[in-house]
Amino acid sequence: MSATVLDEVTAIRESAAPLRSPQDLDPLVRRIGHARIVLLGEATHGTAEFYRWRAELTRRLLAERDFSFVAVEGDWPECHRVHCCAAGAPGAPNDPGQVLWGFRRWPTWLWANEEVAEFAAWLRSFNATGDGPPCGFHGLDVYSLGESLRSVLGYVRAHAPEHVGAALQAFHCFEPYGEDPRDYGVSAALVPENCREEVVRLLTALRSAAPADSVPGLDPAFVAEQNAEVVAGAERYYREMVGGGARSWNTRDTHMSDTLDRLLRAYGPHSKAVVWAHNTHVGDARATDMAAAGLLNLGQLVRERHAADGVVAVGFGTFRGSVLAADRWGGAMRRMPVEPARPGSLEGLLHDAVPGEQSLHVFGAATAWAEELREHRAIGVVHRGGGYVPTVPSARYDAFVHCDETTASTPLHQWEPEEGDEAQTYPSGV
Structure with missing residues (x-):
């Protein structure tokens, strides 16, 4: 030395x-x-x-x-279910471990593990004993295109029927690609037609301020808008991924930063x-x-x-x-x-x-x-x-x-979904 x-x-x-x-x-x-x-x-x-x-x-x-x-x-939808449980939202399960066990996108062990379950259980107890707004647990990532689309469609059918048309247009645009958004990225690279216009219409329709008295992170309009933002971010991400290089990585991290900013606004100026x-x-x-x-x-x-x-x-x-x-x-x-x-x-x-x-x-x-x-x-x-x-x-x-x-973390699952259910993150699966 x-x-x-x-x-x-x-x-x-x-x-x-x-x-x-x-x-x-x-x-x-x-x-x-x-x-x-x-x-x-x-x-x-x-x-x-x-x-x-x-x-x-x-x-x-x-x-x-x-x-x-x-x-x-x-992912936003999966983490939102953890948030609802930790915040004690009506109808949410009482056990955060049960919610985390429901995570299905590979690699599940990132969040479906005993260490996160222990923290989420503490967070639920902490929120239950506090007298202010519940502390949240939210996902920043961009991968949940299919689930976010379905969540938006469910929201507009229940709360904003005037926007069902825009949601259905976006849903039907992605429908030919099934649950594999990589196919959309390849298609968008080969032909001029893609789903960008449908996504923009959907996002424009849902962009609205949450009510002033809403609980941060739980307002259905805010949750639906964030799911629409995920759809928009995923559309950009998978289109850029086909071309390779830095642009898909940059799209993903910009989406995460934008999501963080939306959460800070939702929780208020002192959040x-x-x-x-x-x-x-x-x-x-x-x-x-x-x-x-x-x-x-x-x-x-x-x-x-x-x-x-x-x-x-x-x-x-x-x-x-x-x-x-x-x-x-x-x-x-x-x-x-x-x-x-x-x-x-x-x-x-x-x-x-x-x-x-x-x-x-x-x-x-x-x-x-x-x-x-x-x-x-x-x-x-x-x-x-x-x-x-x-x-x-x-x-x-x-x-x-x-x-x-x-030491390795302890997973809640002892199995993983089949290979190919998600595209690889660039550059190293992180």
């Missing part, structure tokens, strides 16, 4: 804060201060420790700092949000090689749009352990090994400094080591050894949680 590396390891060890209990998050809670948006990442989509520490911090932010809702890298998503989404793309490839992401957009409101991004990483993932797209989930991180990578250096420990690193004057470009591990739902993203840690994040040795 060179003298320079020894100096860095020493500096990391001296600035690291051990993580053993929720109270050890105090330095990060102080760093968050009055920030309006907190972005919490993960280096994989199947690591128990990442879910648990995100949940611990989120509990504190909801209870101590009056945060309004949690927004996750998940605050916690976001759970992969590091590749929450860490600022401008601090990585993503920017050179023409990619932007949620973390970058949120920082650009909400700089005056205060934004804190927290990355998560691991040196080695196990992870829940698949070896091919649409394949069966299984517990897979996470090999030791490369020497000299961010995770490798943190392991050298605090081996076997879980630690918190809040970036600032004492963390000059985080200003250097380093390899940083990223594992998607498909794991074949994992990739690395060149990263300047202190520019990508405001803080970092390192769990030196990690």
Whole structure:
């Protein structure tokens, strides 16, 4: 180990804060201060420790700092059912685990796992004992085209029959492509006719302000409008995906950022949000090689749009352990090994400094080591050894949680849907 590396390891060890209990998050809670948006990442989509520490911090932010809702890298309709359960909405199930078990889109283990079920049960209890509006749980992603279309059609039939025509036009436009939106993307690339006009008409028909006395996140008009926004975002996403390149990724992350903004407006001018998503989404793309490839992401957009409101991004990483993932797209989930991180990578250096420990690193004057470009591990739902993203840690994040040795999350399902029910996310299934 060179003298320079020894100096860095020493500096990391001296600035690291051990993580053993929720109270050890105090330095990060102080760093968050009055920030309006907190972005919490993960280096994989199947690591128990990442879910648990995100949940611990989120509990504190909801209870101590009056945060309004949690927004996750998940589908709007499925997450809305969790939200209704956690908010105690009339007719909703009492058990969040039951709702999460109903998640069906591959890969189900992202949200249908015991760690999320435990947090959602806590959220339901927290809401039941509070005297204000319920804290929400919402999905930001773009994939639920078919289910969102059906939800919109159901809403307009029940509440806005004057818009049934617009909803049916959009529904019938996508109907030939069945439940596989990739077919639509291919068709739209080959022929000039596509469903854009129908989607625009549908969205225009449903865009209306929710009543002033509505419960945030539960108003049927707002839910229907968001489902229409998902349809519009999915139409753009699958059309761009066929062409390859950065545009489909950028469409997806822009949709997630736009959805977050709509939620902040719905919850009111003093609302605050916690976001759970992969590091590749929450860490600022401008601090990585993503920017050179023409990619932007949620973390970058949120920082650009909400700089005056205060934004804190927290990355998560691991040196080695196990992870829940698949070896091919649409394949069966299984517990897979996470090999030791490369020497000299961010995770490798943190392991050298605090081996076997879980630690918190809040970036600032004492963390000059985080200003250097380093390899940083990223594992998607498909794991074949994992990739690395060149990263300047202190520019990508405001803080970092390192769990030196990690374990796979515990899924609620022991099976997965058939291969091909969803298109692969670009570039790495995150």
